[in-house]
Amino acid sequence: MRQDARENRERILSAADHVFGTRGEAGSTEEVARLAGVGIATVFRHFPTKEALIEAALVRHYTGLLDRTRAAAAAPDPTAALPALIREMIERGASKLTLASMLGDAPPAVVTVAGEVKAAVDMALRRAQAAGAVRPDVDVEELYLLIRGLAQTTAATPVPAQMLTRAIDVILDGLSTR
Incomplete structure:
Protein backbone atom coordinates (compact mmCIF):
# COMPACT_ATOMS: atom_id res chain seq x y z
CA MET A 1 0.00 0.00 0.00
CA ARG A 2 1.31 3.44 -0.88
CA GLN A 3 2.27 5.83 1.90
CA ASP A 4 -0.57 8.27 1.11
CA ALA A 5 -3.09 5.41 1.09
CA ARG A 6 -1.79 4.23 4.50
CA GLU A 7 -2.09 7.76 5.85
CA ASN A 8 -5.63 8.08 4.47
CA ARG A 9 -6.58 4.75 6.02
CA GLU A 10 -5.22 5.81 9.41
CA ARG A 11 -7.05 9.16 9.28
CA ILE A 12 -10.27 7.38 8.28
CA LEU A 13 -9.95 4.92 11.17
CA SER A 14 -9.20 7.70 13.64
CA ALA A 15 -12.19 9.66 12.38
CA ALA A 16 -14.42 6.56 12.53
CA ASP A 17 -13.35 5.92 16.12
CA HIS A 18 -14.32 9.47 17.00
CA VAL A 19 -17.54 9.73 14.99
CA PHE A 20 -19.02 6.31 15.74
CA GLY A 21 -17.48 6.08 19.21
CA THR A 22 -19.19 9.28 20.30
CA ARG A 23 -22.32 9.32 18.13
CA GLY A 24 -23.04 5.62 17.67
CA GLU A 25 -25.66 4.84 15.04
CA ALA A 26 -26.25 8.56 14.53
CA GLY A 27 -22.74 8.87 13.06
CA SER A 28 -22.31 8.60 9.31
CA THR A 29 -19.61 7.62 6.87
CA GLU A 30 -19.99 11.09 5.35
CA GLU A 31 -19.02 12.59 8.72
CA VAL A 32 -16.05 10.23 8.88
CA ALA A 33 -14.92 11.31 5.41
CA ARG A 34 -15.22 15.01 6.31
CA LEU A 35 -13.30 14.59 9.56
CA ALA A 36 -10.60 12.52 7.84
CA GLY A 37 -10.28 15.08 5.06
CA VAL A 38 -11.05 12.59 2.29
CA GLY A 39 -13.92 11.95 -0.08
CA ILE A 40 -16.59 9.38 0.63
CA ALA A 41 -15.28 7.27 -2.26
CA THR A 42 -11.91 7.03 -0.50
CA VAL A 43 -13.64 5.76 2.64
CA PHE A 44 -15.47 3.07 0.67
CA ARG A 45 -12.34 2.15 -1.30
CA HIS A 46 -10.71 1.20 2.00
CA PHE A 47 -13.85 -0.14 3.70
CA PRO A 48 -16.61 -1.44 1.41
CA THR A 49 -19.30 -1.22 4.13
CA LYS A 50 -20.02 0.82 7.21
CA GLU A 51 -19.74 -2.39 9.26
CA ALA A 52 -16.28 -3.10 7.84
CA LEU A 53 -15.22 0.42 8.81
CA ILE A 54 -16.57 0.06 12.34
CA GLU A 55 -14.93 -3.36 12.74
CA ALA A 56 -11.58 -1.98 11.56
CA ALA A 57 -11.90 0.98 13.94
CA LEU A 58 -12.63 -1.39 16.82
CA VAL A 59 -9.69 -3.65 15.94
CA ARG A 60 -7.49 -0.53 15.74
CA HIS A 61 -8.75 0.54 19.18
CA TYR A 62 -7.91 -2.85 20.71
CA THR A 63 -4.56 -3.09 18.92
CA GLY A 64 -3.48 0.28 20.27
CA LEU A 65 -4.68 -0.71 23.71
CA LEU A 66 -2.77 -3.98 23.43
CA ASP A 67 0.45 -2.10 22.72
CA ARG A 68 -0.08 0.14 25.76
CA THR A 69 -1.16 -2.79 27.93
CA ARG A 70 1.92 -4.81 27.05
CA ALA A 71 4.05 -1.76 27.84
CA ALA A 72 2.33 -1.44 31.23
CA ALA A 73 2.85 -5.14 31.93
CA ALA A 74 6.59 -4.74 31.25
CA ALA A 75 7.03 -1.27 32.81
CA PRO A 76 9.87 -0.82 35.27
CA ASP A 77 7.40 0.65 37.80
CA PRO A 78 4.28 -1.55 37.91
CA THR A 79 2.85 0.55 40.75
CA ALA A 80 2.45 3.53 38.39
CA ALA A 81 1.78 1.59 35.19
CA LEU A 82 -1.35 -0.26 36.32
CA PRO A 83 -3.30 2.78 37.57
CA ALA A 84 -2.47 4.69 34.37
CA LEU A 85 -3.69 1.72 32.32
CA ILE A 86 -6.90 1.39 34.32
CA ARG A 87 -7.57 5.12 33.93
CA GLU A 88 -7.07 4.93 30.14
CA MET A 89 -9.25 1.84 29.79
CA ILE A 90 -12.11 3.52 31.64
CA GLU A 91 -11.74 6.88 29.90
CA ARG A 92 -11.65 5.32 26.41
CA GLY A 93 -13.99 2.44 27.22
CA ALA A 94 -17.21 4.25 26.36
CA SER A 95 -16.04 4.75 22.78
CA LYS A 96 -15.02 1.10 22.47
CA LEU A 97 -18.34 -0.11 23.86
CA THR A 98 -20.29 2.14 21.51
CA LEU A 99 -18.35 0.81 18.51
CA PRO A 107 -15.81 -10.39 14.94
CA PRO A 108 -13.04 -13.00 15.39
CA ALA A 109 -10.28 -10.40 15.00
CA VAL A 110 -11.77 -8.37 17.86
CA VAL A 111 -12.19 -11.44 20.08
CA THR A 112 -8.56 -12.42 19.51
CA VAL A 113 -7.03 -9.05 20.29
CA ALA A 114 -9.41 -8.48 23.24
CA GLY A 115 -8.17 -11.75 24.76
CA GLU A 116 -4.58 -10.63 24.33
CA VAL A 117 -5.39 -7.32 26.03
CA LYS A 118 -6.97 -9.11 28.97
CA ALA A 119 -3.93 -11.39 29.37
CA ALA A 120 -1.63 -8.35 29.39
CA VAL A 121 -3.87 -6.56 31.93
CA ASP A 122 -3.68 -9.67 34.10
CA MET A 123 0.12 -9.57 33.89
CA ALA A 124 0.20 -5.86 34.80
CA LEU A 125 -2.15 -6.56 37.72
CA ARG A 126 -0.02 -9.45 39.01
CA ARG A 127 3.16 -7.35 38.75
CA ALA A 128 1.53 -4.50 40.72
CA GLN A 129 0.36 -7.04 43.32
CA ALA A 130 3.85 -8.55 43.57
CA ALA A 131 5.20 -5.04 44.16
CA GLY A 132 2.74 -4.68 47.05
CA ALA A 133 0.80 -1.82 45.46
CA VAL A 134 -2.48 -3.63 44.75
CA ARG A 135 -4.59 -5.80 47.02
CA PRO A 136 -3.64 -9.45 46.52
CA ASP A 137 -7.28 -10.63 46.63
CA VAL A 138 -8.24 -8.87 43.37
CA ASP A 139 -8.23 -10.81 40.11
CA VAL A 140 -8.47 -9.67 36.50
CA GLU A 141 -12.19 -10.56 36.25
CA GLU A 142 -13.02 -8.24 39.15
CA LEU A 143 -10.83 -5.53 37.67
CA TYR A 144 -12.58 -5.88 34.30
CA LEU A 145 -15.97 -5.66 36.01
CA LEU A 146 -14.99 -2.33 37.57
CA ILE A 147 -13.56 -1.00 34.30
CA ARG A 148 -16.61 -2.11 32.30
CA GLY A 149 -18.98 -0.73 34.91
CA LEU A 150 -17.66 2.81 34.65
CA ALA A 151 -17.14 2.59 30.89
CA GLN A 152 -20.72 1.41 30.33
CA THR A 153 -22.08 4.08 32.61
CA THR A 154 -20.28 6.83 30.72
CA ALA A 155 -21.30 5.32 27.38
CA ALA A 156 -24.97 5.47 28.44
CA THR A 157 -24.82 8.84 30.17
CA PRO A 158 -21.78 11.03 29.61
CA VAL A 159 -20.48 12.60 32.81
CA PRO A 160 -18.27 15.63 33.40
CA ALA A 161 -14.56 14.79 33.14
CA GLN A 162 -13.92 15.83 36.74
CA MET A 163 -16.60 13.44 38.01
CA LEU A 164 -15.17 10.56 35.98
CA THR A 165 -11.68 11.34 37.29
CA ARG A 166 -12.94 11.23 40.88
CA ALA A 167 -14.81 7.96 40.27
CA ILE A 168 -11.64 6.39 38.82
CA ASP A 169 -9.71 7.65 41.86
CA VAL A 170 -12.20 5.86 44.12
CA ILE A 171 -11.63 2.60 42.23
CA LEU A 172 -7.87 3.02 42.35
CA ASP A 173 -8.01 3.78 46.09
CA GLY A 174 -10.08 0.64 46.62
CA LEU A 175 -7.50 -1.47 44.77
CA SER A 176 -4.55 0.02 46.63
CA THR A 177 -2.90 -1.62 49.61
CA ARG A 178 -2.09 1.83 51.02
Missing part, protein backbone atom coordinates in the same frame (compact mmCIF):
# COMPACT_ATOMS: atom_id res chain seq x y z
CA ALA A 100 -18.81 -2.79 19.68
CA SER A 101 -22.55 -2.32 20.18
CA MET A 102 -22.87 -1.34 16.53
CA LEU A 103 -21.51 -4.70 15.35
CA GLY A 104 -23.62 -7.20 17.26
CA ASP A 105 -21.46 -10.30 17.65
CA ALA A 106 -17.79 -9.53 18.08
Whole structure:
Protein backbone atom coordinates (compact mmCIF):
# COMPACT_ATOMS: atom_id res chain seq x y z
CA MET A 1 0.00 0.00 0.00
CA ARG A 2 1.31 3.44 -0.88
CA GLN A 3 2.27 5.83 1.90
CA ASP A 4 -0.57 8.27 1.11
CA ALA A 5 -3.09 5.41 1.09
CA ARG A 6 -1.79 4.23 4.50
CA GLU A 7 -2.09 7.76 5.85
CA ASN A 8 -5.63 8.08 4.47
CA ARG A 9 -6.58 4.75 6.02
CA GLU A 10 -5.22 5.81 9.41
CA ARG A 11 -7.05 9.16 9.28
CA ILE A 12 -10.27 7.38 8.28
CA LEU A 13 -9.95 4.92 11.17
CA SER A 14 -9.20 7.70 13.64
CA ALA A 15 -12.19 9.66 12.38
CA ALA A 16 -14.42 6.56 12.53
CA ASP A 17 -13.35 5.92 16.12
CA HIS A 18 -14.32 9.47 17.00
CA VAL A 19 -17.54 9.73 14.99
CA PHE A 20 -19.02 6.31 15.74
CA GLY A 21 -17.48 6.08 19.21
CA THR A 22 -19.19 9.28 20.30
CA ARG A 23 -22.32 9.32 18.13
CA GLY A 24 -23.04 5.62 17.67
CA GLU A 25 -25.66 4.84 15.04
CA ALA A 26 -26.25 8.56 14.53
CA GLY A 27 -22.74 8.87 13.06
CA SER A 28 -22.31 8.60 9.31
CA THR A 29 -19.61 7.62 6.87
CA GLU A 30 -19.99 11.09 5.35
CA GLU A 31 -19.02 12.59 8.72
CA VAL A 32 -16.05 10.23 8.88
CA ALA A 33 -14.92 11.31 5.41
CA ARG A 34 -15.22 15.01 6.31
CA LEU A 35 -13.30 14.59 9.56
CA ALA A 36 -10.60 12.52 7.84
CA GLY A 37 -10.28 15.08 5.06
CA VAL A 38 -11.05 12.59 2.29
CA GLY A 39 -13.92 11.95 -0.08
CA ILE A 40 -16.59 9.38 0.63
CA ALA A 41 -15.28 7.27 -2.26
CA THR A 42 -11.91 7.03 -0.50
CA VAL A 43 -13.64 5.76 2.64
CA PHE A 44 -15.47 3.07 0.67
CA ARG A 45 -12.34 2.15 -1.30
CA HIS A 46 -10.71 1.20 2.00
CA PHE A 47 -13.85 -0.14 3.70
CA PRO A 48 -16.61 -1.44 1.41
CA THR A 49 -19.30 -1.22 4.13
CA LYS A 50 -20.02 0.82 7.21
CA GLU A 51 -19.74 -2.39 9.26
CA ALA A 52 -16.28 -3.10 7.84
CA LEU A 53 -15.22 0.42 8.81
CA ILE A 54 -16.57 0.06 12.34
CA GLU A 55 -14.93 -3.36 12.74
CA ALA A 56 -11.58 -1.98 11.56
CA ALA A 57 -11.90 0.98 13.94
CA LEU A 58 -12.63 -1.39 16.82
CA VAL A 59 -9.69 -3.65 15.94
CA ARG A 60 -7.49 -0.53 15.74
CA HIS A 61 -8.75 0.54 19.18
CA TYR A 62 -7.91 -2.85 20.71
CA THR A 63 -4.56 -3.09 18.92
CA GLY A 64 -3.48 0.28 20.27
CA LEU A 65 -4.68 -0.71 23.71
CA LEU A 66 -2.77 -3.98 23.43
CA ASP A 67 0.45 -2.10 22.72
CA ARG A 68 -0.08 0.14 25.76
CA THR A 69 -1.16 -2.79 27.93
CA ARG A 70 1.92 -4.81 27.05
CA ALA A 71 4.05 -1.76 27.84
CA ALA A 72 2.33 -1.44 31.23
CA ALA A 73 2.85 -5.14 31.93
CA ALA A 74 6.59 -4.74 31.25
CA ALA A 75 7.03 -1.27 32.81
CA PRO A 76 9.87 -0.82 35.27
CA ASP A 77 7.40 0.65 37.80
CA PRO A 78 4.28 -1.55 37.91
CA THR A 79 2.85 0.55 40.75
CA ALA A 80 2.45 3.53 38.39
CA ALA A 81 1.78 1.59 35.19
CA LEU A 82 -1.35 -0.26 36.32
CA PRO A 83 -3.30 2.78 37.57
CA ALA A 84 -2.47 4.69 34.37
CA LEU A 85 -3.69 1.72 32.32
CA ILE A 86 -6.90 1.39 34.32
CA ARG A 87 -7.57 5.12 33.93
CA GLU A 88 -7.07 4.93 30.14
CA MET A 89 -9.25 1.84 29.79
CA ILE A 90 -12.11 3.52 31.64
CA GLU A 91 -11.74 6.88 29.90
CA ARG A 92 -11.65 5.32 26.41
CA GLY A 93 -13.99 2.44 27.22
CA ALA A 94 -17.21 4.25 26.36
CA SER A 95 -16.04 4.75 22.78
CA LYS A 96 -15.02 1.10 22.47
CA LEU A 97 -18.34 -0.11 23.86
CA THR A 98 -20.29 2.14 21.51
CA LEU A 99 -18.35 0.81 18.51
CA ALA A 100 -18.81 -2.79 19.68
CA SER A 101 -22.55 -2.32 20.18
CA MET A 102 -22.87 -1.34 16.53
CA LEU A 103 -21.51 -4.70 15.35
CA GLY A 104 -23.62 -7.20 17.26
CA ASP A 105 -21.46 -10.30 17.65
CA ALA A 106 -17.79 -9.53 18.08
CA PRO A 107 -15.81 -10.39 14.94
CA PRO A 108 -13.04 -13.00 15.39
CA ALA A 109 -10.28 -10.40 15.00
CA VAL A 110 -11.77 -8.37 17.86
CA VAL A 111 -12.19 -11.44 20.08
CA THR A 112 -8.56 -12.42 19.51
CA VAL A 113 -7.03 -9.05 20.29
CA ALA A 114 -9.41 -8.48 23.24
CA GLY A 115 -8.17 -11.75 24.76
CA GLU A 116 -4.58 -10.63 24.33
CA VAL A 117 -5.39 -7.32 26.03
CA LYS A 118 -6.97 -9.11 28.97
CA ALA A 119 -3.93 -11.39 29.37
CA ALA A 120 -1.63 -8.35 29.39
CA VAL A 121 -3.87 -6.56 31.93
CA ASP A 122 -3.68 -9.67 34.10
CA MET A 123 0.12 -9.57 33.89
CA ALA A 124 0.20 -5.86 34.80
CA LEU A 125 -2.15 -6.56 37.72
CA ARG A 126 -0.02 -9.45 39.01
CA ARG A 127 3.16 -7.35 38.75
CA ALA A 128 1.53 -4.50 40.72
CA GLN A 129 0.36 -7.04 43.32
CA ALA A 130 3.85 -8.55 43.57
CA ALA A 131 5.20 -5.04 44.16
CA GLY A 132 2.74 -4.68 47.05
CA ALA A 133 0.80 -1.82 45.46
CA VAL A 134 -2.48 -3.63 44.75
CA ARG A 135 -4.59 -5.80 47.02
CA PRO A 136 -3.64 -9.45 46.52
CA ASP A 137 -7.28 -10.63 46.63
CA VAL A 138 -8.24 -8.87 43.37
CA ASP A 139 -8.23 -10.81 40.11
CA VAL A 140 -8.47 -9.67 36.50
CA GLU A 141 -12.19 -10.56 36.25
CA GLU A 142 -13.02 -8.24 39.15
CA LEU A 143 -10.83 -5.53 37.67
CA TYR A 144 -12.58 -5.88 34.30
CA LEU A 145 -15.97 -5.66 36.01
CA LEU A 146 -14.99 -2.33 37.57
CA ILE A 147 -13.56 -1.00 34.30
CA ARG A 148 -16.61 -2.11 32.30
CA GLY A 149 -18.98 -0.73 34.91
CA LEU A 150 -17.66 2.81 34.65
CA ALA A 151 -17.14 2.59 30.89
CA GLN A 152 -20.72 1.41 30.33
CA THR A 153 -22.08 4.08 32.61
CA THR A 154 -20.28 6.83 30.72
CA ALA A 155 -21.30 5.32 27.38
CA ALA A 156 -24.97 5.47 28.44
CA THR A 157 -24.82 8.84 30.17
CA PRO A 158 -21.78 11.03 29.61
CA VAL A 159 -20.48 12.60 32.81
CA PRO A 160 -18.27 15.63 33.40
CA ALA A 161 -14.56 14.79 33.14
CA GLN A 162 -13.92 15.83 36.74
CA MET A 163 -16.60 13.44 38.01
CA LEU A 164 -15.17 10.56 35.98
CA THR A 165 -11.68 11.34 37.29
CA ARG A 166 -12.94 11.23 40.88
CA ALA A 167 -14.81 7.96 40.27
CA ILE A 168 -11.64 6.39 38.82
CA ASP A 169 -9.71 7.65 41.86
CA VAL A 170 -12.20 5.86 44.12
CA ILE A 171 -11.63 2.60 42.23
CA LEU A 172 -7.87 3.02 42.35
CA ASP A 173 -8.01 3.78 46.09
CA GLY A 174 -10.08 0.64 46.62
CA LEU A 175 -7.50 -1.47 44.77
CA SER A 176 -4.55 0.02 46.63
CA THR A 177 -2.90 -1.62 49.61
CA ARG A 178 -2.09 1.83 51.02
